[in-house]
Structure formats: C-alpha cells, structure tokens
Amino acid sequence: MSEIVLEKVTKRFGRVKAVDEVSFRAETGKFVVLLGPSGCGKSTLLRLIAGLEDVSEGKILVDGRDVTRLSPDKRRVSMVFQSYALFPHLSTEENIVFGLKVRGMPGEERRKRLAKVAQVVGLAELLDRKPQQLSGGQRQRVALARAIIAENNICLMDEPLSNLDAQLRHGMRVEIRELQQRLAMTVVYVTHDQVEAMSMADRVVLIREGRIEQEGSPEELYARPATIFAARFIGTPGMNLVDLADGPRGAVVRGSQDALFAGRGEGFTLGVRPEHVWLADSGGVAGTVASSEYHGADTILTVRVGDETLFMRAPGQLVHAPGTPVRLGWKPESLHVFDTASGARAADGLQPLRRGAPAG
Amino acid sequence: MRNVYGWLLLTPAAILLIGFTHYPAVATLYDSFFSTGTVVRPSRFVGLANYAALADDPIFWQVLRNNLYFAAATIPTSIAIAMLMAIWVNDRLPARALVRMSYFTPTILPMVAVANLWLFFYTPQIGLIDKFGALFGAASHNWLGDPSTVLACLAVMTVWKEAGFFMIFYLAALQSLPPEIEEAAKIEGASRWYFFRRVTFPLLMPTTLFVLVNATINSFKLVDHLFILTKGGPDNASNLLLYYIYQVAFSFFETSYASTLTVVLLAMLAAMAIVQFLLIEKRVHYR
Numbered sequence: 001m002s003e004i005v006l007e008k009v010t011k012r013f014g015r016v017k018a019v020d021e022v023s024f025r026a027e028t029g030k031f032v033v034l035l036g037p038s039g040c041g042k043s044t045l046l047r048l049i050a051g052l053e054d055v056s057e058g059k060i061l062v063d064g065r066d067v068t069r070l071s072p073d074k075r076r077v078s079m080v081f082q083s084y085a086l087f088p089h090l091s092t093e094e095n096i097v098f099g100l101k102v103r104g105m106p107g108e109e110r111r112k113r114l115a116k117v118a119q120v121v122g123l124a125e126l127l128d129r130k131p132q133q134l135s136g137g138q139r140q141r142v143a144l145a146r147a148i149i150a151e152n153n154i155c156l157m158d159e160p161l162s163n164l165d166a167q168l169r170h171g172m173r174v175e176i177r178e179l180q181q182r183l184a185m186t187v188v189y190v191t192h193d194q195v196e197a198m199s200m201a202d203r204v205v206l207i208r209e210g211r212i213e214q215e216g217s218p219e220e221l222y223a224r225p226a227t228i229f230a231a232r233f234i235g236t237p238g239m240n241l242v243d244l245a246d247g248p249r250g251a252v253v254r255g256s257q258d259a260l261f262a263g264r265g266e267g268f269t270l271g272v273r274p275e276h277v278w279l280a281d282s283g284g285v286a287g288t289v290a291s292s293e294y295h296g297a298d299t300i301l302t303v304r305v306g307d308e309t310l311f312m313r314a315p316g317q318l319v320h321a322p323g324t325p326v327r328l329g330w331k332p333e334s335l336h337v338f339d340t341a342s343g344a345r346a347a348d349g350l351q352p353l354r355r356g357a358p359a360g
Numbered sequence: 361m362r363n364v365y366g367w368l369l370l371t372p373a374a375i376l377l378i379g380f381t382h383y384p385a386v387a388t389l390y391d392s393f394f395s396t397g398t399v400v401r402p403s404r405f406v407g408l409a410n411y412a413a414l415a416d417d418p419i420f421w422q423v424l425r426n427n428l429y430f431a432a433a434t435i436p437t438s439i440a441i442a443m444l445m446a447i448w449v450n451d452r453l454p455a456r457a458l459v460r461m462s463y464f465t466p467t468i469l470p471m472v473a474v475a476n477l478w479l480f481f482y483t484p485q486i487g488l489i490d491k492f493g494a495l496f497g498a499a500s501h502n503w504l505g506d507p508s509t510v511l512a513c514l515a516v517m518t519v520w521k522e523a524g525f526f527m528i529f530y531l532a533a534l535q536s537l538p539p540e541i542e543e544a545a546k547i548e549g550a551s552r553w554y555f556f557r558r559v560t561f562p563l564l565m566p567t568t569l570f571v572l573v574n575a576t577i578n579s580f581k582l583v584d585h586l587f588i589l590t591k592g593g594p595d596n597a598s599n600l601l602l603y604y605i606y607q608v609a610f611s612f613f614e615t616s617y618a619s620t621l622t623v624v625l626l627a628m629l630a631a632m633a634i635v636q637f638l639l640i641e642k643r644v645h646y647r
Contacts, residue, residue: 052543073549085540089562098558099548150548 002063002153002186003028004049009058011044020210021058026203028153029184031177035233036207042190045207046156049188050079060258062154075332078147082159084139085094086131087147093127096145109287117149121180137168144176147182155180156191161196173200181193190261194234198222208231224336228343231271231336237300240277244307244341255306258285268346271336275314280329287328289320303328385626391619403616409488410620422596423604426511430600431435431579433515434522439571441523444570448529460531467525475588478517479504482589507597513600516584522578526571531565534560570639576632580625583586601625 004026011019018041026032034042041350047053049060051072067075086095094116100110111223118124121141131139140160147155161169177200180187191197197204198218206213206221215225224230231239244265245254251265252258255291260270287305300316303310303326312328320326337346392410397403414420449460466474479486482503490500503513533566535562583603586592592599599607602625609618636637 019600048444050547052546054512070546072543077547079547081540081544085544087539087541087559091561098545098550102545102548102550102554146548147546189407346454 003061003283004186005059005061006045007061008054009045009048009060011041011048011053012056017122019048022207022212023058023208024205024212026186028187029079031180031187031200031203032203032205032207033201034188034190034207035194035197036192036213038192039125039232041115041156041210042192042205042207045077046158046188046190048073049134050077050156051075057130075085076149076150076152077154077156078152080143080147080155080157082145082162084131084160084163086139086142088131091128091130092123092134092142095122095131095142096127096149098146099150113149113151115143120148120182121145136164137172140164140172140242141266143178148179153184156331159191160189161191167248169196174198176336180245186360195236198234206233224345225271226345227268228271228338228340230289231338235273235275237274237311237313239271239273239336240310241269241338242305242310242342244270244337253285253306255308255310256285256287257306260285261332267340269338270347271338272310272330272334274311275285275358277312277328278314279312279328280327282327284329287326289326290321290326292318292320301326310337362508364482373453376546385551388619390624391616392623394616396614397402406616411614414624419596419599419604423599426597426599427601428516428579429511429578430515433512434518435572435575437515437523438526438575439568441519441524443522443530443568443570445527445535447560449527450531450534455634463524463527465524466521467528469521471521471582471584472588474517475585476586478513478520479589482513487616503595504598507594510590510598514589517585518579518582522575526575529571530564533564537563543570565640571638572640573633576636577629580629604609 004303007023008020008021009019009023010017020041022045022316024032034045036042042052048055051070051074052065058068058088059066060078062075087098090098096117097110097114100113105113117125118127121144123138123141123145126134126138131142136143140163143160146329147157157176161172164172169355175198179185188197190202200223201218203216204214204218204221208229214221214230216224221230221234224240228241231242231248232241244251244260244267246252246264246266247257247259250259250262251268251270252260253270285301285305287310290302290304292302293300294317298313298315301312301314301318301320303312305328311329338344339346363470393405393407395401395406395409396562445463447457449463453459469477484490484505485500487503489503490498494500501509504510541559542555545559550558580601583600583606586598586600586603590598592603596604601621603622605618605625606612608621
C-alpha cells in the first residue's frame with residue numbers, strides 16, 4: 001500500500017495562493033502526472049507532498065496516515081529533483097546509499113541493496129565515479145537509484161527529464177515508466193511537457209494557476225478536454241480553437257458561410273484537433289490554403305476559413321500551393337464546443353453535435 | 361626583434377616587480393651573509409655567522425614560540441567561528457543584512473583602530489573587562505601587563521578582527537551550493553549536524569584551504585596592534601617575529617641580523633604554504 005491523498009490543500013506565499021484547494025488521489029502503483037505551464041504551482045504541490053514546504057490549509061494523507069505536519073523524512077517518500085541534487089563530492093555509490101547510512105543501516109544489508117539497485121538502473125560499472133564524471137543520463141540514473149533504494153514505494157519526481165537532450169529524454173521516459181511498473185511504485189511526476197504526461201501517466205492532473213483544471217486518464221484529457229485551456233494544452237500541434245458566429249442555417253466559423261450545426265454560434269468556441277481534419281471532396285467547410293509545412297511523416301496544412309485559421313495534419317506529403325481552394329471535413333464527434341467567456345466545455349446535450357456533420 | 365614589442369609591454373610591471381619584490385628578496389638573502397656595516401667597520405662577508413647568532417639568540421626562540429602559540433590560538437578559532445557565523449547568517453533570519461554587516465564590521469576597521477578600541481577593554485580598573493568583572497566582585501587584572509595573559513588577549517582581539525573577513529568567503533561558498541542538495545538530504549532524514557559533517561564541510565574544503573593559507577600568513581604578518589598595545593612587552597612576552605624584525609632593524613639598527621630573521625620567516629611561511637597545499641589538496645574536493 002502506498003496511496004497519496006490530498007484534501008483541499010492550499011499553500012499561500014504571503015497573499016498569493018500558489019496552490020488553491022487542490023484535492024486528488026494517487027492510487028497505489030499508479031503513475032500520476034501533475035501537468036501545467038511553468039508557474040502554475042505544480043512544483044509547489046510536489047514540494048508540499050514531500051514536506052519541503054508547509055501546507056497552509058488542508059490535509060495530506062499517505063496510506064491513510066495524516067502526514068501534513070510531519071517532517072520530510074517521516075513521510076516515507078523519495079524524491080528526484082530536476083537538477084538531480086547529487087552530492088558533488090561523493091561517489092555514485094555514496095550518493096545512492098546516503099539515505100541508508102543516515103538511517104544507520106548495517107553495511108551488509110546496504111551492500112546487498114546497492115548491488116540490486118545498481119543492477120536495476122544499470123550503474124554497476126560506475127559506482128566509484130564522481131557526479132561530474134558522469135553524463136546527464138547517468139546522473140539521472142544515480143538520482144533514480146537514490147530514490148528507489150529506500151524502498152519507500154512512493155516516488156516524487158520534479159521535471160526529472162528537463163535537463164536531458166531530446167533523444168535521451170525519450171529513452172528515459174520509457175525506462176522510468178518500466179521501472180515504475182516493475183517496482184509497483186506510486187509516482188507523482190511533475191512536468192510541463194504534455195508529451196511526457198500523455199506517454200507515461202495513468203492519470204493526468206492538469207493544473208492552472210494553482211487549481212486543478214482537469215483530471216483524468218490521458219485518453220480522457222485528449223478526447224474530452226473540459227476547458228479551452230485543457231484543449232490547448234494537450235496535443236501537438238494544439239487543437240484548433242476558432243470563434244463561432246451565428247449563420248443563416250446554424251453556427252458557422254466566423255466569417256464563413258458553411259453551417260457546422262444548428263443553433264447559435266455567437267459566444268462559443270469550436271475546437272477540433274488538426275489530426276481529425278481531412279480534405280473533403282464535397283461538403284464540409286470551404287477554405288483557402290495559406291501554407292503547407294512538410295514534417296516528413298506528415299504535413300501541416302494551414303487553411304484560412306472565413307476570418308479564422310485552421311491547421312490540418314495529414315500523413316505523408318501533401319502539396320497544395322497557397323491560394324488553392326479546399327474543403328475541410330471531420331467526424332461530428334471530433335468537434336468540441338466551448339463557452340468562449342468561461343472557457344468551459346458547453347454541455348454536450350445543448351449542442352446538437354449529431355447534426356454537426358457538415359451537410360452535403 | 362619581433363619580441364621587442366612584447367618586452368616593452370612587460371617592462372612597467374617588470375620594473376615594479378623587480379624593484380619592489382624580487383630585488384629586495386635577493387638583497388635580503390645576500391645581506392644575511394654579511395655583517396652590519398658601520399662608519400668605522402665596513403660590512404664584510406661572515407658566512408653563516410648571522411644564522412649561528414640567531415640559533416643562539418634566546419629572544420628569537422621566545423618570539424618564535426610566541427608566534428606559534430599566537431598562530432595556533434587564532435587560526436583554528438577564527439576559521440571555526442567564521443564557518444559558524446556564515447552558516448548562521450546564510451539561513452533565513454530576521455534582519456539578516458544587519459547581522460551580516462555587524463559580523464563584517466571588524467574587517468573594515470584598520471588594525472590600529474581595533475587595537476585602540478581593545479586597549480579600552482583591557483585597561484586595568486577602568487577598562488570594560490575589569491568594570492564588568494567588578495560587577496561580579498572580580499579583582500582588577502592588568503591584562504596586557506601580565507606575561508601570562510598578554511598573548512591570549514592579543515589572540516582574542518585578532519580572532520574578533522579576522523573571523524568576519526573569513527566569514528565572507530564561507531558565505532560566498534555556501535551560497536554557491538544548490539539548495540536542492542540540502543532538500544535531498546532532508547528527505548533522506550539527515551540531521552543538520554549530519555548534513556554539515558558529510559556534505560557542507562567537505563564542500564567548503566576549497567574555501568577552508570584558501571582561508572587557512574591566508575590566516576597562517578596573517579598570523580605572521582599582522583603586527584600593527586603591537587605598536588599600540590604592548591610594543592612586544594612585557595619582557596617580550598607578546599613579541600612576534602615580524603615585530604622583532606622591525607625592532608632589530610629600526611630600533612637596534614642591526615640590519616644584517618634583521619635580514620637573517622627575515623629569510624628565516626620567509627622560509628617558514630613558504631614551507632608552511634607548500635605543506636598545506638600538498639596535504640590538504642588530497643582531501644579537497646574541487647568541482
């Protein structure tokens with residue numbers, strides 16, 4: 001058992017609320033990602049769980065035990081820091097067993113655990129090196145080893161991959177996820193990179209300005225963003241978000257003529273992911289190609305529709321000269337409608353999305 | 361010919377260095393092998409006679425003992441206090457800037473001013489220490505007039521003056537340590553003392569080496585306070601090597617013997633610096 005529960009946790013710095021009544025549950029053995037732009041309070045939240053900051057209000061429970069006022073070492077959590085926080089004068093081995101030595105674990109048991117952990121993270125050959133003799137990826141492994149050797153089963157990670165180059169980052173992503181599943185650890189992982197969140201998480205907690213914006217599985221966040229913010233944050237390139245207007249036969253993209261669905265459009269924002277848009281032979285929405293950007297595996301087409309610009313992502317190479325008239329199509333269930341003013345997802349019942357298929 | 365320009369650029373610095381550093385050093389060494397010249401008896405080569413006289417000079421040995429005692433009393437104390445103060449003012453505490461400034465104030469005072477200040481503390485009967493002691497019924501004591509206390513009094517004053525200066529170096533070193541290291545140790549359950557012993561102290565070693573070399577040199581170099589406080593007395597009880605050299609050269613006008621003493625002092629300082637570097641470098645962590 002190693003479950004973390006937050007109940008209405010608030011953290012104030014002076015008059016600023018860095019974390020505002022956040023409640024969530026990280027179940028045993030789950031990989032929970034706290035996702036959000038920089039400065040949204042996700043790192044503060046992690047530090048509150050670790051005990052490095054004092055909670056202003058609310059409760060933090062680990063395995064049902066109230067740890068809100070406990071010092072960090074009493075919470076039985078491990079942490080991996082963004083900068084790795086290795087001790088520069090100690091060897092890899094000394095860095096890894098630092099915590100065991102603090103707790104006065106006998107040498108034999110220590111060596112046994114070290115051998116096991118070094119094997120797991122692949123550091124067995126590098127135990128006598130100092131941190132500055134290690135590459136970024138190796139340092140990352142030392143930090144991981146130090147976190148798992150305590151066998152706390154709860155590991156907090158604060159943007160652990162942000163100092164690595166893109167290629168290494170991908171490899172470590174896979175490795176951390178694999179390690180977490182093999183050791184059945186509960187991980188709370190902070191990142192601003194939605195790709196990390198999507199690829200690693202069992203559960204994503206999207207945070208904005210100290211509050212939870214949306215919480216759910218990666219699939220849920222992708223398929224049903226609760227707000228414009230969530231829609232914009234998940235997916236690369238981000239979701240098309242265009243203003244709607246009232247048209248003679250229903251809602252239209254502002255400045256365009258083709259009705260999307262019956263009902264009002266004014267005051268609503270339409271969201272559709274670039275990868276869900278295709279070029280239709282007939283029907284759909286009329287537009288003009290503004291530019292096309294070839295990425296190798298796919299092409300991003302920029303299309304002007306009325307007063308708005310939409311991106312469309314198509315596999316392979318797609319050559320269209322700027323100015324070419326095209327028609328864009330999509331499945332009705334790919335459309336998301338948001339209230340422009342509040343940013344919230346418009347209740348699906350109110351929007352007759354069934355008729356959202358562009359009439360032929 | 362191509363190098364003339366380079367040599368020209370070097371000349372001003374070279375003249376100053378040779379004129380004020382290298383030539384005097386060589387001349388001192390040279391003079392130490394000659395007798396002091398007077399009007400009636402010109403200087404002549406005497407070989408190691410000056411060194412032999414030095415070995416037989418009881419005052420030299422007393423002054424050397426004084427200086428070693430002075431160094432042993434001031435160096436570890438001022439380093440320990442400096443480290444302690446730096447760790448203390450590196451923490452978040454109210455009026456931190458004020459505390460830092462007050463610790464550093466003794467450094468910016470000239471040694472002569474400090475000596476005058478402490479003269480008021482040490483003066484028998486009307487001095488601060490005796491006034492304070494009198495509150496508890498302690499008898500008046502001539503702190504600077506008693507051979508058994510005078511050197512300790514000077515040591516206390518020197519520590520007071522130097523610790524704040526060394527603190528600045530430790531403070532700078534502490535601030536270059538990433539705060540995550542302390543947090544990582546906290547999560548592992550390391551106490552403050554454990555963290556200091558296993559992490560902070562070893563990481564401060566380069567600073568400690570630097571401070572140690574400086575403190576050692578200072579303990580042989582700083583003699584300004586002797587002019588104000590004791591003039592080396594009573595009965596040479598507070599005399600230090602450099603002050604003794606000054607006395608020999610400019611009070612007794614035995615310039616050759618003063619040269620000999622200077623050579624010995626320089627040799628000692630050089631030897632100490634080399635030993636410190638060789639010994640400690642092995643145990644120092646350089647990033």
